Amino acid sequence: MKERTKLTQKQEHLEEQQIQAKTGQEFSQAEDLLRFDAARTPVPPGVTERVKQSAAQVEPPKPRPWWKAWFGR
Amino acid sequence: MNEPVAGESIIAETQWSSPEFAAVYSEHSQAIYYLALRFLGDSQKAEDATHDVFLKAFRRWEQFRGEASVRTWLYRIAINHCQNLCQSWHNRHIQADSDAAIWETSPAKTDSPLRVLETKELGERIQKALDALPEEYRLLLLLVADEELSYEEIAALVGQSPDAVRGKLHRARKAFAIRFQSTGDAL
Numbered sequence: 217m218k219e220r221t222k223l224t225q226k227q228e229h230l231e232e233q234q235i236q237a238k239t240g241q242e243f244s245q246a247e248d249l250l251r252f253d254a255a256r257t258p259v260p261p262g263v264t265e266r267v268k269q270s271a272a273q274v275e276p277p278k279p280r281p282w283w284k285a286w287f288g289r
Numbered sequence: 290m291n292e293p294v295a296g297e298s299i300i301a302e303t304q305w306s307s308p309e310f311a312a313v314y315s316e317h318s319q320a321i322y323y324l325a326l327r328f329l330g331d332s333q334k335a336e337d338a339t340h341d342v343f344l345k346a347f348r349r350w351e352q353f354r355g356e357a358s359v360r361t362w363l364y365r366i367a368i369n370h371c372q373n374l375c376q377s378w379h380n381r382h383i384q385a386d387s388d389a390a391i392w393e394t395s396p397a398k399t400d401s402p403l404r405v406l407e408t409k410e411l412g413e414r415i416q417k418a419l420d421a422l423p424e425e426y427r428l429l430l431l432l433v434a435d436e437e438l439s440y441e442e443i444a445a446l447v448g449q450s451p452d453a454v455r456g457k458l459h460r461a462r463k464a465f466a467i468r469f470q471s472t473g474d475a476l
Contacts, residue, residue, distance in 0.1 A: 247430060253411060
């Protein structure tokens with residue numbers, strides 16, 4: 217649910233940016249422009265399936281120990 | 290979980306063999322794909338690179354020690370992979386030092402905002418501008434665009450000090466603005 221809300225917010229933000237873009241838009245720095253571009257550049261769906269298929273042929277990694285998961289970000 | 294919805298074509302979808310890694314992919318794949326896309330400048334190569342990066346990460350997942358964030362770890366794999374590809378293709382864009390000198394001395398309008406009137410071909414314009422930059426500048430801009438990375442993390446990824454990153458970033462922004470403005474309507 218939390219994830220869904222986060223996604224919805226992202227989508228709304230993206231839509232807002234797209235509306236602004238229709239009337240012209242300014243980006244103060246290069247990275248703002250790249251951020252906008254990144255947000256509207258999804259991973260092509262075929263890539264995900266390819267990764268899953270390739271990973272399925274590899275022995276799955278053991279889950280990381282709890283302490284690594286806890287301390288690692 | 291993946292029941293077909295009416296009207297959708299029924300294609301057997303492969304299941305992740307590791308739910309933990311599935312979450313990693315879901316959270317970071319867009320950032321890695323975008324880096325590969327704009328760094329390599331080719332969507333097919335970026336797709337292949339994204340596949341290879343995540344497969345490498347999947348194989349090495351047990352070795353990930355959690356000293357850096359997962360995002361930073363994935364970026365490290367992706368940067369090495371993309372740089373190796375560039376070297377093996379011999380398709381680095383050669384930017385003479387004189388070019389860099391022009392960017393650094395030109396009285397550019399680079400302090401003014403980057404104006405975009407039409408987003409239809411925006412990706413193409415961004416790519417042209419990035420392609421014209423030295424690899425180092427391109428990489429810095431792409432990493433800084435990711436708000437999840439700190440300057441310290443970026444510095445560690447590019448093997449420089451945070452201060453050096455800040456200095457180079459200033460020049461990279463300027464170089465990008467000049468190139469971007471020359472690609473289209475941003476005047």
